[in-house]
Amino acid sequence: xxALPAAIVALIASLRSLPGxxxxxxxxxxxHLVQADPHAVEQLAxxxxxxxxxxxxxxTCGALTETSPCGTCSDPRRDATFLCVVERPTDTLVIExxxxxxxRYHVLGGKLSPLNGIEPEDLRIRELEERLTREPVKxxxxxxxxxxxxxxxxFYLARxxxxxxxxxxxxxxxxxxxxxxxxxxxxTLSRALEGRRDMKQDE
Amino acid sequence: xxxxxxxxxxxxxxPRLDAEFAPGFHxxxxxxxxxxxxxxxxxxxxxxxxxxxxxxxAQMVRSGQKGYFVGSHIVGQGEHETKMYWSLxxxxxxxxxxxxxxxxxxxxxxxxxxxxxxxLLLVKGPSRSRRRFLDxxxxxxxxxxxxxxxxxxRALRSRNAILKQPTINPLLLAGFSQELLQAGGEITQLxxxxxxxxxxxxxxxxxxxxxxxxxxxxxYLPSVKKxxxxxxxxxxxxxxxxxxxxxxPHRDDLDLLLNGRSATQYGSEGxxxxxxxxxxxxxxxxxxxxxxxxxxxxxxxxxxxLDLKRRTGLFPLLQRxxxxxxxxxxxxxxxxxxxxxxxxxxxWLVKEGGLCPLPATDS
Ligand SMILES: Nc1ncnc2c1ncn2[C@@H]1O[C@H](COP(=O)(O)OP(=O)(O)OP(=O)(O)O)[C@@H](O)[C@H]1O
Ligand SMILES: [Mg+2]
Ligand SMILES: [Zn+2]
Numbered sequence: 001x002x003a004l005p006a007a008i009v010a011l012i013a014s015l016r017s018l019p020g021x022x023x024x025x026x027x028x029x030x031x032h033l034v035q036a037d038p039h040a041v042e043q044l045a046x047x048x049x050x051x052x053x054x055x056x057x058x059x060t061c062g063a064l065t066e067t068s069p070c071g072t073c074s075d076p077r078r079d080a081t082f083l084c085v086v087e088r089p090t091d092t093l094v095i096e097x098x099x100x101x102x103x104r105y106h107v108l109g110g111k112l113s114p115l116n117g118i119e120p121e122d123l124r125i126r127e128l129e130e131r132l133t134r135e136p137v138k139x140x141x142x143x144x145x146x147x148x149x150x151x152x153x154x155f156y157l158a159r160x161x162x163x164x165x166x167x168x169x170x171x172x173x174x175x176x177x178x179x180x181x182x183x184x185x186x187x188t189l190s191r192a193l194e195g196r197r198d199m200k201q202d203e
Numbered sequence: 204x205x206x207x208x209x210x211x212x213x214x215x216x217x218p219r220l221d222a223e224f225a226p227g228f229h230x231x232x233x234x235x236x237x238x239x240x241x242x243x244x245x246x247x248x249x250x251x252x253x254x255x256x257x258x259x260x261a262q263m264v265r266s267g268q269k270g271y272f273v274g275s276h277i278v279g280q281g282e283h284e285t286k287m288y289w290s291l292x293x294x295x296x297x298x299x300x301x302x303x304x305x306x307x308x309x310x311x312x313x314x315x316x317x318x319x320x321x322x323l324l325l326v327k328g329p330s331r332s333r334r335r336f337l338d339x340x341x342x343x344x345x346x347x348x349x350x351x352x353x354x355x356x357r358a359l360r361s362r363n364a365i366l367k368q369p370t371i372n373p374l375l376l377a378g379f380s381q382e383l384l385q386a387g388g389e390i391t392q393l394x395x396x397x398x399x400x401x402x403x404x405x406x407x408x409x410x411x412x413x414x415x416x417x418x419x420x421x422x423y424l425p426s427v428k429k430x431x432x433x434x435x436x437x438x439x440x441x442x443x444x445x446x447x448x449x450x451x452p453h454r455d456d457l458d459l460l461l462n463g464r465s466a467t468q469y470g471s472e473g474x475x476x477x478x479x480x481x482x483x484x485x486x487x488x489x490x491x492x493x494x495x496x497x498x499x500x501x502x503x504x505x506x507x508x509l510d511l512k513r514r515t516g517l518f519p520l521l522q523r524x525x526x527x528x529x530x531x532x533x534x535x536x537x538x539x540x541x542x543x544x545x546x547x548x549x550x551w552l553v554k555e556g557g558l559c560p561l562p563a564t565d566s
Contacts, residue, residue, distance in 0.1 A: 022292070022293075023292060112375060112378065113361070114361045114362075114364035114365045114368075114375070114379070115357075115360055115361055115364055119372070119375070120372065120375060147354075147357075148354055148357040148358050148361065148379070148382050149357075149361070151378075151381070151382055152358075152361070152375075152378035152379045152381065152382055153378065155377065155378040155381050156374055156375060156377075156378040159374055159377070159378075160374060
């Protein structure tokens with residue numbers, strides 16, 4: 001077996017660190033790129049750097065955006081009294097799809113996970129509490145996955161955020177157990193949004 | 204239900220094996236270290252996706268190779284093809300050509316009960332061995348059980364990680380306690396329902412194997428006595444001392460009583476062996492009752508160690524497998540097939556990772 005040039009080996013290693021790309025795909029993509037039209041590759045490289053440079057997290061809600069605050073946070077037609085709490089920035093896209101949710105978002109940036117060393121201080125919970133003092137929020141919908149960490153985080157949040165006049169509910173069912181929001185199709189999600197329960201009844 | 208075909212590639216000491224098995228008795232003969240137990244291990248793997256030797260998949264890959272493949276054709280009420288490939292980098296499991304998404308969709312395609320010398324751990328070993336006995340049986344019979352157990356284990360490990368921190372955040376702990384209580388409550392409930400059924404079956408099996416004077420009783424000893432929520436709260440001081448969760452189904456045990464006394468403490472070696480077999484027979488009986496068809500029996504080496512009387516106690520079980528067109532695979536180093544079972548048995552010679560049928564003997 002003749003050895004691959006070092007530049008290709010390095011490229012494969014970079015590609016492999018991307019989500020969803022295994023060793024074989026990494027090799028296939030790398031071999032494709034080093035033989036492709038140089039302009040096309042330059043364009044790809046430019047898009048990568050530009051996208052990374054322009055996209056940031058919204059200072060208010062934590063979603064992906066090119067302007068901070070993001071479109072949703074600055075849209076006066078969105079219901080500022082209703083906040084949906086999600087785990088990752090991309091989860092907002094899942095909730096947006098059915099088109100039934102008219103409130104705003106707050107991205108936690110993860111879930112509590114003692115096994116991975118993720119504690120409350122590592123999530124955007126303090127930011128959420130600050131928003132509650134600033135914004136006219138009356139209702140919070142917690143939309144986390146239903147695996148052990150997701151459920152424990154929901155429980156934790158519901159207790160920590162509890163205050164008079166604030167209704168806290170969570171997506172009650174329909175999301176497959178053990179799966180993050182990615183796996184929820186639009187149908188189960190809109191049903192889940194309708195079927196949300198007040199968290200106090202959970203206990 | 205029977206295993207009509209078994210295909211192995213780079214599994215243990217088998218570079219390649221394609222074997223067809225009819226319903227009925229199969230006797231795997233061969234010298235030591237030729238690959239007899241490895242065949243049983245592969246059949247068990249098809250049924251449960253794990254090794255009964257309690258080792259990980261890496262150990263089952265033939266030395267110097269990348270991965271193993273185990274494929275099977277199963278004939279029961281319907282027919283099924285299973286394919287499993289495992290390597291460090293890649294794992295594939297398919298049923299009838301479709302990738303298996305959830306393990307619970309797969310388990311139950313083939314049911315086996317294994318009898319081996321390690322069964323003695325059921326009596327002599329730590330409580331973990333007895334919990335595993337319950338867990339394996341429940342995950343074979345109740346689709347909700349395995350996910351429940353995984354949830355419980357995750358919640359337990361998370362909780363223990365919190366308890367090990369220098370300062371414990373009580374609200375964070377409460378979040379995971381909630382999960383522990385929910386999954387744990389259901390696990391206790393399912394184990395509690397199973398135990399008396401197994402006890403009754405094991406008692407009958409024990410009488411058959413030993414004698415009517417041995418009265419076996421299996422009692423479930425749940426760690427949670429009445430109310431998990433209350434008892435977990437009461438254990439708060441202790442769990443902070445030991446920095447680990449001290450109450451819950453992970454501390455359950457089974458009490459094995461022979462004539463009212465703990466067999467673990469007072470039983471003779473022979474009694475312990477009888478008891479272990481009785482528990483396995485109970486497992487096979489339970490599966491048969493639940494599904495209407497007997498599981499495939501994998502009997503590794505133990506026939507040789509049993510005296511005639513104990514062997515005789517096993518016959519009804521073996522006979523039933525034959526009548527129901529199920530299968531029994533037995534390993535032995537020399538031919539010690541009990542004559543009482545008749546001559547209707549397929550003999551195989553296992554030699555250096557190969558399997559070949561032996562002609563029927565008339566003697
Ligand atoms: N991963 C592996 N790769 C290659 N060979 C292996 C592997 N694991 C086990 N073996 C070999 O398989 C053989 C043991 O097979 P097995 O346990 O089935 O023997 P057996 O026929 O049941 O013997 P016994 O009568 O002593 O129980 C040994 O020769 C061992 O070296
Ligand atoms: Mg062996
Ligand atoms: Zn925003």
